[in-house]
Amino acid sequence: MSGERTPTGRKRPRKRGRFLPYILLSPLVLFIGALALYPTILTTVQAFFTVNPMDPPTRFSGLANFRALFHNSFVRQSAANTALYIVVGVGLSTLFGLGIALVLQRRSRWRGVVLALVVLPWALPAVVESVIWGWIYDPTFGVLNSVLKSLGLINSDHVWIGIGRIVSIVLIELVQVWQITPLAALLILAALQSIPQELYEAARVDGAGRWEMFRRVTLPLVRPGLAVAMVESLILSLNVFDQVYVLNGFAPGGASIMLQTYQISFNNLNFGQGYALSLLATFATMLLSLLILAVVYRRVEF
Amino acid sequence: MAEIRYEHVSKSFDSNTVVDDLDLRIADGELMVLVGPSGCGKTTALRMLAGLADVSSGRIVIDDQVVNDLEPRDRDVAMVFQNYALYPHLSVYQNVAFGLRLHHEPKDEIDRRVREAARALQLEELLQRKPKQLSGGQRQRVAMGRAIVRQPKVFLMDEPLSNLDAKLRVHMRAQIARLQRDLKVTMLYVTHDQVEAMTLGHRVAVMRLGVLQQVAPPQELYGRPVNLFVASFIGSPAMNVVEAELHRESDGLRARFGPHDIRIDSRLAASRPTLEGYDGRRVVLGVRPPNIEDAALVDPGDTDSTIDATVELREDLGAEVDVHVGIDAPVPALEAVIEATESADATGVAGRPEGIFVARLGPGTEAREGRHVKLWLDPRALHFFDPDSGAALYD
Amino acid sequence: MRGHSGARRVSRALLITLILVWSAFPIYWALNTSFTTLNGAQSVPAHFMPSPFTAQNYKTLLNSSGGVGNQFWRSFLNATIESGLATVLTVVIALFAAYAFARLEFRGKRIILVAVLATLLLPVYATLIPLYRIMSSVHLVNTYPGIILVYTSGFLPLAIWIMYNYFASVPRELEEAAFVDGATPVVALWRVMIPVSLPGIAATAIIVFLMGWAQFIFPLVLSSDLTTQPVTVVVAALYGQRIVPFTLLNAIGVLAAALPGVIALVLNRYIVQGVMAGSIK
Numbered sequence: 001m002s003g004e005r006t007p008t009g010r011k012r013p014r015k016r017g018r019f020l021p022y023i024l025l026s027p028l029v030l031f032i033g034a035l036a037l038y039p040t041i042l043t044t045v046q047a048f049f050t051v052n053p054m055d056p057p058t059r060f061s062g063l064a065n066f067r068a069l070f071h072n073s074f075v076r077q078s079a080a081n082t083a084l085y086i087v088v089g090v091g092l093s094t095l096f097g098l099g100i101a102l103v104l105q106r107r108s109r110w111r112g113v114v115l116a117l118v119v120l121p122w123a124l125p126a127v128v129e130s131v132i133w134g135w136i137y138d139p140t141f142g143v144l145n146s147v148l149k150s151l152g153l154i155n156s157d158h159v160w161i162g163i164g165r166i167v168s169i170v171l172i173e174l175v176q177v178w179q180i181t182p183l184a185a186l187l188i189l190a191a192l193q194s195i196p197q198e199l200y201e202a203a204r205v206d207g208a209g210r211w212e213m214f215r216r217v218t219l220p221l222v223r224p225g226l227a228v229a230m231v232e233s234l235i236l237s238l239n240v241f242d243q244v245y246v247l248n249g250f251a252p253g254g255a256s257i258m259l260q261t262y263q264i265s266f267n268n269l270n271f272g273q274g275y276a277l278s279l280l281a282t283f284a285t286m287l288l289s290l291l292i293l294a295v296v297y298r299r300v301e302f
Numbered sequence: 303m304a305e306i307r308y309e310h311v312s313k314s315f316d317s318n319t320v321v322d323d324l325d326l327r328i329a330d331g332e333l334m335v336l337v338g339p340s341g342c343g344k345t346t347a348l349r350m351l352a353g354l355a356d357v358s359s360g361r362i363v364i365d366d367q368v369v370n371d372l373e374p375r376d377r378d379v380a381m382v383f384q385n386y387a388l389y390p391h392l393s394v395y396q397n398v399a400f401g402l403r404l405h406h407e408p409k410d411e412i413d414r415r416v417r418e419a420a421r422a423l424q425l426e427e428l429l430q431r432k433p434k435q436l437s438g439g440q441r442q443r444v445a446m447g448r449a450i451v452r453q454p455k456v457f458l459m460d461e462p463l464s465n466l467d468a469k470l471r472v473h474m475r476a477q478i479a480r481l482q483r484d485l486k487v488t489m490l491y492v493t494h495d496q497v498e499a500m501t502l503g504h505r506v507a508v509m510r511l512g513v514l515q516q517v518a519p520p521q522e523l524y525g526r527p528v529n530l531f532v533a534s535f536i537g538s539p540a541m542n543v544v545e546a547e548l549h550r551e552s553d554g555l556r557a558r559f560g561p562h563d564i565r566i567d568s569r570l571a572a573s574r575p576t577l578e579g580y581d582g583r584r585v586v587l588g589v590r591p592p593n594i595e596d597a598a599l600v601d602p603g604d605t606d607s608t609i610d611a612t613v614e615l616r617e618d619l620g621a622e623v624d625v626h627v628g629i630d631a632p633v634p635a636l637e638a639v640i641e642a643t644e645s646a647d648a649t650g651v652a653g654r655p656e657g658i659f660v661a662r663l664g665p666g667t668e669a670r671e672g673r674h675v676k677l678w679l680d681p682r683a684l685h686f687f688d689p690d691s692g693a694a695l696y697d
Numbered sequence: 698m699r700g701h702s703g704a705r706r707v708s709r710a711l712l713i714t715l716i717l718v719w720s721a722f723p724i725y726w727a728l729n730t731s732f733t734t735l736n737g738a739q740s741v742p743a744h745f746m747p748s749p750f751t752a753q754n755y756k757t758l759l760n761s762s763g764g765v766g767n768q769f770w771r772s773f774l775n776a777t778i779e780s781g782l783a784t785v786l787t788v789v790i791a792l793f794a795a796y797a798f799a800r801l802e803f804r805g806k807r808i809i810l811v812a813v814l815a816t817l818l819l820p821v822y823a824t825l826i827p828l829y830r831i832m833s834s835v836h837l838v839n840t841y842p843g844i845i846l847v848y849t850s851g852f853l854p855l856a857i858w859i860m861y862n863y864f865a866s867v868p869r870e871l872e873e874a875a876f877v878d879g880a881t882p883v884v885a886l887w888r889v890m891i892p893v894s895l896p897g898i899a900a901t902a903i904i905v906f907l908m909g910w911a912q913f914i915f916p917l918v919l920s921s922d923l924t925t926q927p928v929t930v931v932v933a934a935l936y937g938q939r940i941v942p943f944t945l946l947n948a949i950g951v952l953a954a955a956l957p958g959v960i961a962l963v964l965n966r967y968i969v970q971g972v973m974a975g976s977i978k
Contacts, residue, residue, distance in 0.1 A: 035850030039827030123961030401878035
């Protein structure tokens with residue numbers, strides 16, 4: 001708080017009103033306990049059970065679910081697909097986000113307007129965006145083909161989604177990138193803005209050019225923001241569902257883990273395996289998040 | 303009727319003792335100033351009285367009632383914060399009325415009191431404005447209005463003037479003093495500025511590192527400081543201190559430091575019997591800048607109290623001239639002195655360099671930088687301190 | 698970093714244009730497609746302005762006797778009610794909780810806070826299936842309350858995080874002044890904290906509402922028919938069935954995007970502040 005003074009006695013006496021915090025927190029604890037923690041525990045435990053209305057009763061089955069998943073070629077394929085979704089999603093959203101944040105860093109007349117438009121894709125439902133982009137990707141009438149043809153880059157109409165596996169995945173993920181880049185941009189922008197101006201000025205006095213300043217001041221100090229943005233993008237792209245569902249349905253050529261989980265649980269009604277897959281995906285998320293944090297994050301204090 | 307008593311009050315954080323066994327009594331209607339350098343515990347002491355901080359041990363008593371376990375709202379105190387803490391979403395009127403509304407005072411009573419306070423603080427024009435539309439001085443007055451209007455038993459002020467510019471500070475100081483006088487309310491005022499302390503307080507309590515050093519009316523603090531810290535902290539420019547050796551000659555007690563040897567007034571020596579015990583030993587000698595004169599402008603008869611020195615720096619202040627001279631003698635490196643002068647020296651000089659005295663001379667002095675000057679140290683205005691403990695030597 | 702030179706200005710303007718095009722193009726294209734006839738939209742090469750221009754698609758939708766129109770507006774209503782009520786519930790609960798975390802000391806504070814924030818990292822998976830089965834067992838599937846409860850539990854951690862940061866940034870002296878003036882903690886919360894933090898509360902509400910409106914997989918699982926299906930589910934279904942002509946579909950998309958879009962454009966300031974305040978990790 002005040003720089004000079006040592007934190008003096010900011011603690012308040014805690015005589016009466018000792019129950020107040022617990023009263024204030026009880027709704028929260030109720031909700032989180034019942035609808036977040038309990039389900040999570042359920043998922044974790046029941047992953048080791050056979051839970052299937054088509055195959056009653058619910059019984060312990062150890063690692064059977066997991067084994068079945070590993071042997072399921074669709075599951076393996078969706079895992080590979082998701083890996084690509086993640087690479088494209090995290091890579092592009094972070095790159096674009098960084099670019100946007102750098103441009104928006106300086107105050108200008110246009111910044112308010114630009115910010116408003118930049119944030120727009122993040123505010124719209126992913127499903128609606130998928131429908132709109134689906135129309136852009138349309139083989140016969142889509143504007144993508146139209147523009148590429150008139151630029152002479154292609155000769156005939158390409159089918160973008162559903163034929164080529166990698167192309168499908170990249171283009172589907174592009175729709176998600178469109179949506180999550182604003183979030184990355186804002187997170188990185190916050191980190192950029194926390195870098196004191198004096199550091200740039202000192203670098204300038206020391207003779208650094210723009211590129212130098214970027215490399216030596218900006219990049220190192222924006223790492224915490226980058227790490228957070230990347231982890232957010234990781235979680236979102238690992239979870240990708242809406243865009244895949246709308247643009248590609250359950251076709252294995254582009255199915256994501258989330259889609260696969262949904263199919264196994266609600267189409268095949270094999271809840272036990274659904275739980276198992278959920279658990280695996282959760283672990284993967286945590287592991288990858290930690291990986292990103294370990295590599296990219298650096299504690300920065302001014 | 304609100305007398306305040308701190309009885310053996312201590313406050314620690316983990317292993318850090320911030321206030322150490324504070325015993326202080328503030329009479330009803332008194333303006334007590336709590337002063338000291340940063341971290342001395344004065345703000346913590348204030349906050350404990352307000353109820354914003356726990357008391358680790360001891361009792362705080364307001365009006366014969368132990369308030370340790372009372373919430374701030376039950377203590378009938380009002381507080382002005384250093385950063386004013388005005389409610390940004392409320393108008394000036396609503397800010398001032400806030401406390402009254404919480405106490406469910408009748409509407410017309412609230413209105414009457416708010417307008418009365420606004421008149422007293424020249425806030426009438428500003429009643430509908432929001433805090434962010436006000437200047438620093440105006441905000442400060444609103445903070446005061448909010449406190450006055452509650453007619454509390456005790457008024458607490460936490461460095462209320464430290465965010466104002468110098469001129470405004472002087473003006474507001476006078477207003478606060480007048481206010482306290484008119485309202486006759488007991489006030490505890492915390493500041494790190496010893497000038498503020500000296501001009502405002504009926505009595506001033508000097509604190510250092512959590513320990514109360516001395517409580518006395520300003521003049522007594524100035525004239526009879528109880529230790530080296532108080533002596534160096536109070537008074538601006540700070541007291542000059544030097545290590546000296548006392549020796550008794552036929553004409554009385556003298557002090558020798560560096561190449562200088564001055565006499566101590568015999569009546570002064572007589573009223574300081576402990577000094578006898580220091581004959582032939584080291585003491586810390588102190589003399590305040592205003593008690594040093596240009597020997598050329600003073601009755602030349604008394605050469606026994608003059609020293610020869612080279613002028614390092616001359617600062618013309620208009621009605622006075624501050625002259626920094628090198629005296630060629632070791633200045634005691636006691637922590638107390640350094641801390642006191644660093645934080646309290648109003649001339650803005652952090653610490654006093656080795657072997658420099660500051661003399662406040664009349665405007666007629668001809669002292670020049672680089673040249674010699676003869677300075678007369680008033681032998682009746684000398685201070686003595688034990689060189690190890692820093693305690694002042696009186697009787 | 699002082700891009701005063703002409704070349705820098707130009708390249709900066711170029712970049713900004715690029716960003717604007719990237720952000721706005723798909724929406725512009727949807728508008729373009731929706732304001733024309735099927736033939737006009739199917740023209741090759743594609744037209745960049747609707748030609749011929751017609752508002753027929755929108756008229757069809759606003760005319761509530763049409764089947765598709767009915768479906769759409771019912772789902773629009775559902776989405777708004779579900780998201781709106783979930784927002785209210787979330788904000789109220791999160792507000793109290795965030796205040797407790799930011800300002801009160803109590804045993805177990807650290808544990809609870811960590812637990813709540815940890816759920817932020819939980820992916821959708823961890824709770825989707827069990828929540829369905831829980832709601833199913835209490836017969837709340839395909840009901841507003843069921844969906845609202847699920848939404849709320851999902852949004853609470855983020856809402857608390859944002860509001861906690863806001864509350865923590867309010868100077869303590871404000872509440873201390875209130876205490877000295879005679880307020881209890883509850884009064885201080887009501888009369889000082891909340892009014893001063895209104896921007897943060899607004900930001901939280903807006904972000905939560907937008908997230909609620911965009912939900913897909915949860916309502917897909919929890920709503921079985923138009924009683925509770927929100928816009929996202931209906932739009933996805935219409936797209937998948939390939940019965941609706943894409944001009945009409947794009948019009949639906951535009952209308953579906955209209956509510957969140959307008960909110961995002963008009964209340965942009967709050968969204969940006971909210972996200973950036975929440976990024977202090």
